[in-house]
Amino acid sequence: MARKSSWEWSRTAQTRKSMLQAAREVFGEHGFAEANVSEVVARAGSSVGSLYHHFGGKAELFLALYEHHQAAHEEASAASVAKAEQEGVDDPVELLIAGARAYLAGAWERRDLVRLFIEGDGPPGFELIRRTRGREWVRQNAVLLRAGGEPLDRFMVAVLTSIIEEAAREVAASDMEEDAQEVIEAAMTLIRRLDPLKVLEEG
Incomplete structure (x- = not known):
């Protein structure tokens, strides 16, 4: 398996950072139960698939x-x-x-x-x-x-x-x-x- 380039690692880190910031906003506004994954990824400029790839789901994102x-x-x-x-x-x-x-x-x-x-x-x-x-x-x-x-x-x-x-x-x-x-x-x-x-x- 090919190793990730520094650019790919940087992009991965930036994606996670953007999602965590979006999660901070959405969870802060709605709480965990009422927060919507689609709103998180929209604010992060990403996709639901990417969120599940990086974190596994809403609960895991909250814990992260x-x-x-x-x-x-x-x-x-x-x-x-x-x-x-x-x-x-x-x-x-x-x-x-x-x-x-x-x-x-x-x-x-x-x-x-x-x-x-x-x-x-x-x-x-x-x-x-x-x-x-x-x-x-x-x-x-x-x-x-x-x-x-x-x-x-x-x-x-x-x-x-x-x-x-x-x-x-x-x-x-x-x-x-x-x-x-x-x-x-x-x-x-x-x-x-x-x-x-x-x-x-x-x-």
Whole structure:
């Protein structure tokens, strides 16, 4: 089988990008259940056959959009934590805050997707995927905070993660960037006031 040329790979990547952008618009306007594949491909300037070739169907397209959104969150947070570490920050809570700030900045930039995935409908099995992703997020935060395996440790990390998640919901619901920034600062203040390192050390 002949290998694809760089032009063909570029065209494939552009087709997927166009479909994901069109899906973002259509799902955002209608929700998953009421969204129509024909509207997605029309906006993408493509065909139904191409959509099924690249994604497999409406449900798979929705999940691909979700994974793309989550990957953007994770990449931004990881880059922010790495930058803080390079600048000499070694306090686990401040590293968590650095990652949370990047996450919440992304929640504002992609607020339509945050609202879609948190408050909208989805295909069968989507809630399980979201919960599984949430548990992995808690695990990653536990590693960042150097938390142990005691129940109090796990609960504290879950609480901190929930604060960030709820802040993302409020950020996405904000009408103005200034309002969103106030939510972000409030969440960071709350995390610091909880003094999680003290709790984890005493636990």
